[in-house]
Amino acid sequence: MKRQRASQLTSFLVVLPSLLLVGIFVYGFIGRTVLTSLSDWGRDPTQALALSPVTRFVGLDNYRELFTGIIDGRFRQDLVSTVFFTVFFLAGCLGVGLLLAILIDHKPRGEAVFRSVYLFPFALSFVVTGTIWRWLLQPSGGLNQLPPLVGLPAGEFTWLTSRQQIWRFDWNAMPVALAVFGGLAMALLAVVDLRGHRREPRRRRRGLVAAAASVALLAWAAVWGRGWAPLPFGELHGFNLAFIGIVVASVWQMAGYTMALYLAGLSGIPEELREAATVEGASGWQLYSRVILPLLAPITLSAMIVLGHISLKIFDLVFAMAGPDNAYTDVPALLMYITTFRGNQFAKGAAIGTILLVLVALIVVPYLRSQLRREVDR
Amino acid sequence: MSARGPVRRGWSWRWLLYLTLVLAVALFVLPVYMMVVTALKEPAAIDLTTAWQLPRHWNWDSFAQAWTAFLPKLKNSLVLTVSASAASALLGSLNGYAFAKWPFPGSRAAFAFILFGMFIPYQAILIPLFGFIKAIGLYGSIWGLVLVHTVYGLPITTLIFRNYYVEIPDALMEASQLEGAGFFAIYRRVVFPLSLPAFVVVIIWQFTQIWNEFLFAVTLSNPESQPITVALAQLAGGEAVRWNLPMAGALLAALPTLLVYVLFGRFFVRGLLAGSVKG
């Protein structure tokens, strides 16, 4: 017993330095960033870059400005752009990765070569990828000059320099839209819990809470929300077509990663299972949709989490591809950098960083919790 | 030979399969072709309309120029990457061993505590980090970057080692335990000798990540201690860019990690797989 205690203590002491380092460098610094975001560091030029700046506490003012102040329209567009980018990036990587994995799973000849080619972009730095693709996507050259090689007219799309925006909506409509969306989501959760699991007290409670929340949100949207406009002017946001170039480059880089994940998953599916399904008369398509894809679901989820958090904080690729000055390909991480180091607005930069963190935490924390909890049950 | 997927009758399907695969290869290799071709062209010959044509005269000058410009930065990157990889691997190994084989009350929480650090966007810690590195006098020094990359590499290295060590059967340790060996003795005698594959995976992974990293590099270095990614970004981001130089530079910057990938591809893939928390 004493031996066990002693070795537990040793184990703890071994891990302690890392705990301290991570505690400071991760959690401590996050705390500092949040504190900075609640100050006005940067507004007063005499203090912004001084040796020992004096700042005031301003509470959530920076956040209020970011979401509803006129001058921070760029931030709001960045948020919208990130959502669109994440969706397309995930779809592209998962789709292409899965396709390639399935193809390679058929064991073609030269399989190792094919695999290596599809995966090599992952070994490159985002800066290298960005540099190459920036050249490729120049409007008067690169990709637009490919069709002439086969006799077709040159492409006209302006890729990264495009100013076009589609699927536009007004930011002023956001609160109501979010409330409706949230209300419907809560309603769905309530229905699932109350219908199916009425017996379990915990789920019943959760269902009732969800139902209440749903009613509150929808009521607010219908009655009060409609008259409220956070901004004095209408502010249109949408999907910037310039992002198409960024999506292409990032899928080029990361599809191989997804492919490797899926290949590992596919190789984990027992041969007998496939044979059994084939014997029972499953056609190729059914084999995939009914048997294989569902078995790959955990990998899909895992890939979505990893890719999702990469896409939320993407910085290097956009910096190298379009530079920090192209508002049409701007992302929050890039905005944070130039707000802090060009505009000297440290507090606002910290606020953007905090918002990024919250977004990432929203998807990562539940996932981590479920993974680790599952492990305990192992 | 038995095809692993559903049996396809006839050669037409195989034909389609190979066609798709080759097409995909072409798409993936296209940018590299462009990069190499542009790097080999003379600056005056680089015109957007003839971008896809092979160079008329092979101009190795850009590589020479990029090499001389990048040599000190390549050295910086090398020092940074090797030091930080080694340090984070070593610490990660000890941590992984502790978490996998010597759990203590709260070790699961401690593991989660460290693990979360893998996912944070670095923008959320950039400003205080900058202040901290400056306060301890390491701003502009390559060792500041080494410290930063070591600490932020701890979560992923700990994860990989811990997952690896969990697979080591306890029976291997029991014999030594009966002899009275403790934490460090077992590590030295049993675990460390078995760790080579994990070390390779971790060091290769960290090498790639740290070599390719940009945000910390651009914020915490000065012209003397700049790693290669920053030098490349500045080269390519300038005005009136003569694209042969950035392309040559990109090739040089990518070469080390590509070499690692080509030579150690197997371990590379393992590191990549281990990086997704599969529990």
Next chain:
Amino acid sequence: MTRRTAWFMAAALVAALGATTARAEEKLEIFSWWAGDEGPALQALLDRYAAQNPTIKVVNSTVTGGSGVNARAVLKTRMLGGDPPDSFQVHAGQELIGTWVVANRMEDLSGLFRSEGWLKQFPPGLIALLSAKGGIWSVPVNIHRSNVMWYVPANLQKWGVQPPKTWDEFIATCAVLQGKGLKAPLAVGENWTVNHLWESVALGVLGPEGWSGLWTGKVRMDHPKVVKVWETFGKVLDCTNADASGLSWQQATDRMLKGDAAFNIMGDWAAGYMSTTLKLVPGEGFGWAPAPGTGGTFMMLSDSFGLPKGVKHHDAAVKWLKLLGSREGQDIFNPLKGSIAARLDSDLGKYNAYLVSAAKDWKTNTVVGSLAHGAVAPEAFASQFGTVMEIYLGSKNPQAAASAARAIADQVGLGK
């Protein structure tokens, strides 16, 4: 050997090492954004400095990117990190004063100005721009003019148009040229060049007094006259090329030279590019006129070098500043750079035809400062002006742009 001999040798070795480190070469690190085409001028100055100071090793740190857009961010991290370069390039005026001087990070150079006799050699308007809080903060190397319109005389003759004298004339000329098949008569490039264009439009519509009033707070950013500036700007933009944001300023100028565009509004560093790099003859290969509506006004910007507090090589830096402010230094640098000397006594024989005409204008015109190049507005405003521009470009709503500009001006306390 005996222990004593060993100790003796060790001591001698340490002494020798110490001596060599004491006599280690002194360095000078200067930081600028002059690379590429603007590099040779700086290099000529550095060579002169090296010739004057053979024991000092000069380190030329450049961060490329037009108008210093990238350099400023890198400089920020250096200064904040406590590792300032010995001297750095900065636009004379509010870009330096509003950022670093008010934060107490620069050394006062008035003593140097007095000892070198510079108070008489630079125009009083310029010295006023360099001064704040009772001190003088940077040494101006050159003067550039922002409001210049470039064209190829032969092409204009071919199309049968004259350089327009007001913005309304410009819009009419643009229509004529578009009728002749020229899709984008005005060539423009990436973001900062659009800001550059805007300030010529603003100056043309508001006049020099109105323009200056914007920065002293006398004219509000959302005044109806300023809204009109945005309206005119919109019409001018309709004459520009759609792929602007992918072009550097040189590439935009190239468009004008090739004949794909008729006009290009750019500062007169374009003259340096066209005459030094492209070897064109001023007056024949390219011609110039004040930007429409701005005849008689010289919108200036000046590259200057300052001295941060706490630099590692103070003496070497001061020697650099002395060279910069001297007649010799300015006459080495400026002919190559394509700018005119800030000093009033420069030897005009060394300058080409364009620069001689610019020097004449410098002495006779009304002088105002540039926004896009850091003379009249502090960084806090200038760096957010890009947002205003994006709001305008995205919405094409002059009122929205003007209101956004007003909001930012209020936030940074412009003119106070």
